[in-house]
Amino acid sequence: MKKINFYSGPAVLPEEVLLQGQEAIRDFAGMGLSILEISHRSKEFVRVMDEARALVKELMQLKDNYEVLFLHGGASSQFFMVPMNLLGDAETAAYFETGRWAHLAMEEAKNFGAVHVACSSKNENFTHIPKKYNVPAGAKYLHLTSNNTVYGSQFHWWPEVQCPVVADMSSDIFSRQLDFNRFGLIYAGAQKNMGAAGVTMVVVNKELLGNVKRKLPAMLDYRVHIEKQSMHNTPPVFPVYLSFLTLQWIKKQGLKKIEERNIQKAKSLYDAIDASYLFEGTVAKEDRSLMNVCFRFSKEAKKELTEEKFVAFAAEHNIVGIKGYKTVGGFRASIYNAMSEIGVDTLVEAMRDFESRA
Amino acid sequence: MKKINFYSGPAVLPEEVLLQGQEAIRDFAGMGLSILEISHRSKEFVRVMDEARALVKELMQLKDNYEVLFLHGGASSQFFMVPMNLLGDAETAAYFETGRWAHLAMEEAKNFGAVHVACSSKNENFTHIPKKYNVPAGAKYLHLTSNNTVYGSQFHWWPEVQCPVVADMSSDIFSRQLDFNRFGLIYAGAQKNMGAAGVTMVVVNKELLGNVKRKLPAMLDYRVHIEKQSMHNTPPVFPVYLSFLTLQWIKKQGLKKIEERNIQKAKSLYDAIDASYLFEGTVAKEDRSLMNVCFRFSKEAKKELTEEKFVAFAAEHNIVGIKGYKTVGGFRASIYNAMSEIGVDTLVEAMRDFESRA
Numbered sequence: 001m002k003k004i005n006f007y008s009g010p011a012v013l014p015e016e017v018l019l020q021g022q023e024a025i026r027d028f029a030g031m032g033l034s035i036l037e038i039s040h041r042s043k044e045f046v047r048v049m050d051e052a053r054a055l056v057k058e059l060m061q062l063k064d065n066y067e068v069l070f071l072h073g074g075a076s077s078q079f080f081m082v083p084m085n086l087l088g089d090a091e092t093a094a095y096f097e098t099g100r101w102a103h104l105a106m107e108e109a110k111n112f113g114a115v116h117v118a119c120s121s122k123n124e125n126f127t128h129i130p131k132k133y134n135v136p137a138g139a140k141y142l143h144l145t146s147n148n149t150v151y152g153s154q155f156h157w158w159p160e161v162q163c164p165v166v167a168d169m170s171s172d173i174f175s176r177q178l179d180f181n182r183f184g185l186i187y188a189g190a191q192k193n194m195g196a197a198g199v200t201m202v203v204v205n206k207e208l209l210g211n212v213k214r215k216l217p218a219m220l221d222y223r224v225h226i227e228k229q230s231m232h233n234t235p236p237v238f239p240v241y242l243s244f245l246t247l248q249w250i251k252k253q254g255l256k257k258i259e260e261r262n263i264q265k266a267k268s269l270y271d272a273i274d275a276s277y278l279f280e281g282t283v284a285k286e287d288r289s290l291m292n293v294c295f296r297f298s299k300e301a302k303k304e305l306t307e308e309k310f311v312a313f314a315a316e317h318n319i320v321g322i323k324g325y326k327t328v329g330g331f332r333a334s335i336y337n338a339m340s341e342i343g344v345d346t347l348v349e350a351m352r353d354f355e356s357r358a
Numbered sequence: 359m360k361k362i363n364f365y366s367g368p369a370v371l372p373e374e375v376l377l378q379g380q381e382a383i384r385d386f387a388g389m390g391l392s393i394l395e396i397s398h399r400s401k402e403f404v405r406v407m408d409e410a411r412a413l414v415k416e417l418m419q420l421k422d423n424y425e426v427l428f429l430h431g432g433a434s435s436q437f438f439m440v441p442m443n444l445l446g447d448a449e450t451a452a453y454f455e456t457g458r459w460a461h462l463a464m465e466e467a468k469n470f471g472a473v474h475v476a477c478s479s480k481n482e483n484f485t486h487i488p489k490k491y492n493v494p495a496g497a498k499y500l501h502l503t504s505n506n507t508v509y510g511s512q513f514h515w516w517p518e519v520q521c522p523v524v525a526d527m528s529s530d531i532f533s534r535q536l537d538f539n540r541f542g543l544i545y546a547g548a549q550k551n552m553g554a555a556g557v558t559m560v561v562v563n564k565e566l567l568g569n570v571k572r573k574l575p576a577m578l579d580y581r582v583h584i585e586k587q588s589m590h591n592t593p594p595v596f597p598v599y600l601s602f603l604t605l606q607w608i609k610k611q612g613l614k615k616i617e618e619r620n621i622q623k624a625k626s627l628y629d630a631i632d633a634s635y636l637f638e639g640t641v642a643k644e645d646r647s648l649m650n651v652c653f654r655f656s657k658e659a660k661k662e663l664t665e666e667k668f669v670a671f672a673a674e675h676n677i678v679g680i681k682g683y684k685t686v687g688g689f690r691a692s693i694y695n696a697m698s699e700i701g702v703d704t705l706v707e708a709m710r711d712f713e714s715r716a
Contacts, residue, residue, distance in 0.1 A: 003390040032361040036554040072431040076591035080575035196394040198594030217438035233434035236556030
């Protein structure tokens, strides 16, 4: 029996994407070959790459000055590629420090220029997103992490600043309707809402490029990948294909419906948490993530309850992946686009069941 | 009907690897989840990563001072990661310029230190591997490309030098028995002989690391990946799994048998070329690659023959991927480990057939 998968990423994928992926390993596009064996220069794969890029432009309704790239390396590589391409040695970039990944992105930028911490919720264990922030005049960009996978907070508003905003949207890309043109650069590892591990999407306003003096290795220069249409070297063929399939699935649902479903799923879960005496949410209500629902046992809950006990109880209900991040503890239910309402209902029921027996 | 796949990479994979890959997309390791959806921190995947690294150590009979990494980014990322990690600003590295990829690796190194061209066959269109070379005293390393995918030459000897040798083995890794401990660093994109596109193996003598002064982004620092056992960020899970499966297949065959088969397959094809009046090899005989067999119409061949005609004729025999590299022309049959003797025989027959009708 298939498990109900609350992992934070790599994460649940739409069933049809899995089936199409399997079929492409057997025979891709009627080529008589597996997708794992074909030349990335074959017209069949070039079409996949082109259509994947076009789907992103369409879903985001991007203006002509934006380019879409599919790159190797994970979002962690964007932590340094962003400053490497955008930030001069003597220039300053501002960073919102709202979680673990936001912090790591900031640390990497320090190798390339000056970093200004626009705000930080580190001292409150990243349980909220600061509403007060300070971005210095002349900052080259402001970097933020739109959704905080580890601690479960999410931006539901956007800072008003003079400089371009760079957003790591790895854990909430295509989960809601947004004016994507308000960002200068958006990046996202695929393995949460747009495919499997091994490929990263970058959307960039190309007017921001070409201003730094440093020499860039070809593989780290966005302009090279733009010119070569994400084919400078052999791309991660199968991960790109899975993103293409997931983008098709997203288009079929529509971002509006996806957003509505995500709001409804999160509401079910947060309502259950708030109605419970055993569980409590860990994040300021107005900053709660629709993707990663973090909770823990409330102080009033019986002291003898161990987290392992609830994890084991959930497993009996076919539920996996709800342990909190290793340095955080508690529980985390990641409910990305491909998580069904039934999956969420099963977890809610398990929580109620557990509470009634506790 | 399944095509006979002579693509240069991504390339033919063992049938059992494809079947196991498909099955893992349905259900991985009895987890009740697809391998595309599981946490890379799950014990089931950590085991895959650990065993893949151990298999490389075993197959290469590596000494304890070597570390094995599976990284994002393709071999093209190693073109700059090698000098970034090994070459100081004021130091010199020597490069064998024996083909397109060797040239590109050399170009990337120039961003980090001085580059000395130890030898070059560029003026002879890379049709041989120079036997005379000059490596300056004090060179930090000598870089070579063990097999030249584009032009079809291969090292069948190794330069005797004082410095560590760095080898790009992307297109002949695990195709033959070697004393791998004679290299300081070996890298290989997986998509030819050890899996599918999207992951790159690096084998490094760790004693070579930590000597450069420059600051390295975490994702570009071999030491970080060694410390984190190739799990610093989310690895390309499925490509790593395919490499693991391919490594198991290689172990089952044994490198000795694989080498014997590769010698036999190449001999069949080169013998057919040499016996033909229509076709001729393009590479000096002693440097011919056992992996990428490059040939073209001989000058004596009828002038009205177009290359397209033979490609189309081969296609009628179920053969794909024999067009030469775009900037080279002619034909190239890539006969990696997973290419069967029957596949090679079919091509040889098609060449004879074509000649008899020409």
